[in-house]
Amino acid sequence: MTAAEIRPLAVGEERVAFELLGRSLHATVTDEVWECRAGSFPAERRFAAFAGGDPVGVAGSFATRLAVPGGKALPAAAVDGVGVRADHTRRGILTALMAAQLEDCARRGDVVAVLHASETTIYGRFGYGVATRSQALRVTRAALRPDAPAGGAVRLLSTAEARDVVPRLYAGPALRPGMIERPDVWWSYARHRLIGEHQVAVHTGPDGDDGFVLYRTEDVRTFDHPNTGAVLTVRDLHAADTRALAGLWRFLLRVDLVSEIRAPGRPLGDPLRTVLTDPRAAAVTGLDDELWLRLVDVPAALAARTYGPGEPVVVEVSDPLLPSNTGRYRIGPEEVRTTAAEPELRMAPDVLAMLYLGDALPSALAAAGRIEVADAAALPRADTLFPVPVPPWCGTPF
Numbered sequence: 483m484t485a486a487e488i489r490p491l492a493v494g495e496e497r498v499a500f501e502l503l504g505r506s507l508h509a510t511v512t513d514e515v516w517e518c519r520a521g522s523f524p525a526e527r528r529f530a531a532f533a534g535g536d537p538v539g540v541a542g543s544f545a546t547r548l549a550v551p552g553g554k555a556l557p558a559a560a561v562d563g564v565g566v567r568a569d570h571t572r573r574g575i576l577t578a579l580m581a582a583q584l585e586d587c588a589r590r591g592d593v594v595a596v597l598h599a600s601e602t603t604i605y606g607r608f609g610y611g612v613a614t615r616s617q618a619l620r621v622t623r624a625a626l627r628p629d630a631p632a633g634g635a636v637r638l639l640s641t642a643e644a645r646d647v648v649p650r651l652y653a654g655p656a657l658r659p660g661m662i663e664r665p666d667v668w669w670s671y672a673r674h675r676l677i678g679e680h681q682v683a684v685h686t687g688p689d690g691d692d693g694f695v696l697y698r699t700e701d702v703r704t705f706d707h708p709n710t711g712a713v714l715t716v717r718d719l720h721a722a723d724t725r726a727l728a729g730l731w732r733f734l735l736r737v738d739l740v741s742e743i744r745a746p747g748r749p750l751g752d753p754l755r756t757v758l759t760d761p762r763a764a765a766v767t768g769l770d771d772e773l774w775l776r777l778v779d780v781p782a783a784l785a786a787r788t789y790g791p792g793e794p795v796v797v798e799v800s801d802p803l804l805p806s807n808t809g810r811y812r813i814g815p816e817e818v819r820t821t822a823a824e825p826e827l828r829m830a831p832d833v834l835a836m837l838y839l840g841d842a843l844p845s846a847l848a849a850a851g852r853i854e855v856a857d858a859a860a861l862p863r864a865d866t867l868f869p870v871p872v873p874p875w876c877g878t879p880f
C-alpha cells in the first residue's frame with residue numbers, strides 16, 4: 483500500500499505533473515516542449531500521487547469513442563501520461579492510481595478504457611488485455627502489380643494545409659473495430675508533432691479525398707555507403723479502401739532517392755502485400771501488441787458488439803477491481819444477458835478484453851490456460867461468436 487496521497491490533479495498543477503511524467507520516461511521538459519504539450523495535458527481526468535507536496539506519480543486519460551464489432555462506437559477513456567518517479571516505484575503508486583482512474587471512468591460512463599503499454603507486464607493485473615495487434619513492414623525494391631487498383635491523384639500538402647485537412651480526413655471508428663476517435667485534445671499535440679514534423683500526402687478518389695499518409699525521410703548515406711539513399715518512415719496512414727491504400731503506396735514507392743520504406747504499426751492483414759508483384763518485398767519485421775483494452779462496464783460492452791451466428795455461451799467473469807462486473811453472462815447473437823445458469827467458461831477481465839474485439843480465439847486462450855473450461859462443448863460455440871473477419875486495429879498513437 484502506498485503512503486502517497488492520491489487525488490485528482492488540480493488546475494495549475496499540469497506542468498509539474500508533466501515534468502514528473504517526462505522524468506519517468508527519460509525526457510526533459512523544456513519551455514518549448516511544454517508549449518507544444520500544454521493543450522494535450524489538461525488537469526481534467528488526471529490523477530496524481532503526492533508525497534511531501536510534490537507529485538511523484540501521474541495517470542490520465544482523454545475521452546474518446548472506440549469502434550467495436552458491429553459498428554457501434556463506445557464511450558472510452560484513452561489512458562495516457564502514466565509515470566511514477568524513479569525513487570517512488572514499486573510501492574503501489576501505480577496500483578492506487580489505476581484503481582482511482584477506473585472508478586472515475588465508471589462514474590463518467592466510460593464503457594471501456596484503452597491504452598498503449600510501454601511494457602507488457604504492467605497492465606494485465608488491472609484488467610487490461612491485448613485487444614489488437616500490429617505488424618511492422620520493411621518495404622524494399624517493391625512494385626505494384628499491374629492489376630492493383632489504379633488509385634487516384636496524390637498531392638503533398640503544406641504544413642498549414644495539413645493541419646486543417648488531415649483531422650477532417652481521419653474517419654476513425656467508421657472504418658474498423660479497434661479504431662478510436664481523435665478528439666481536439668489529441669490533435670492539439672498531433673498538429674505540432676505529427677503533422678509539423680512529417681510530410682503529408684493526401685489521396686483523392688472518385689468521391690474526393692479519401693486517404694492520407696504522414697511520413698518522414700532520413701538520409702542514411704555514409705562515407706562507406708554513399709549511394710544508400712534515404713529511409714522513409716510511414717508514421718500515420720489511413721485509407722478508406724484498398725484503392726486509396728494502393729494509390730498512397732504507389733506514391734510512396736515513387737519518392738526518389740529512397741532505399742527502404744519502414745511502416746511500423748500497420749494492421750494485421752494489411753492488403754499491401756497482396757498488391758505487390760513480390761509480396762516478400764514488404765517483409766514483416768515485427769508483430770506486436772497494439773491496443774490494450776479494459777472493459778469498465780462489462781454488461782454494456784458485451785451488449786454493444788455483435789456476434790457470429792450460433793448458440794450462446796455462458797461466461798463467468800470475476801472482477802475484483804470493479805466488482806459490479808462480476809457475474810455470469812449468456813452471450814449470443816440474439817442477446818446478451820446476465821444469468822444464473824452454470825458457467826461454461828470462466829475468465830478474468832483481461833482475458834475477456836482479449837476476446838472482445840475479435841483478435842483472440844477462445845479455444846486458443848483456453849489451450850493456453852487463460853480460460854477455465856467447465857464445459858468443453860462451449861469452446862467451438864465461443865469460437866464462432868467472438869472472432870471478426872477483419873482483424874481489429876487502432877492505428878492511433880497516444
Ligand SMILES: CC(C)(COP(=O)(O)OP(=O)(O)OC[C@H]1O[C@@H](n2cnc3c(N)ncnc32)[C@H](O)[C@@H]1OP(=O)(O)O)[C@@H](O)C(=O)NCCC(=O)NCCS
Pocket residue numbers: 506507564565566567570571572573574575576577578598599600601603604
Ligand atoms: C510502470 C510504472 C508506472 C509502475 O509504477 P509503480 O508505482 O512502480 O507500480 P506499482 O508499485 O503499483 O506496481 C504494481 C505491480 O506491478 C509491477 N510492475 C510495476 N511496473 C512494472 C514494470 N515496469 N515491469 C514489471 N512489473 C511491474 C510491480 O512489481 C507490482 O507487482 P506486485 O504487485 O506483484 O508486487 C513505473 O515503473 C514507471 O513510471 N515506469 C516508467 C514509465 C512507464 O513505463 N510508464 C508507463 C507508460 S505506459
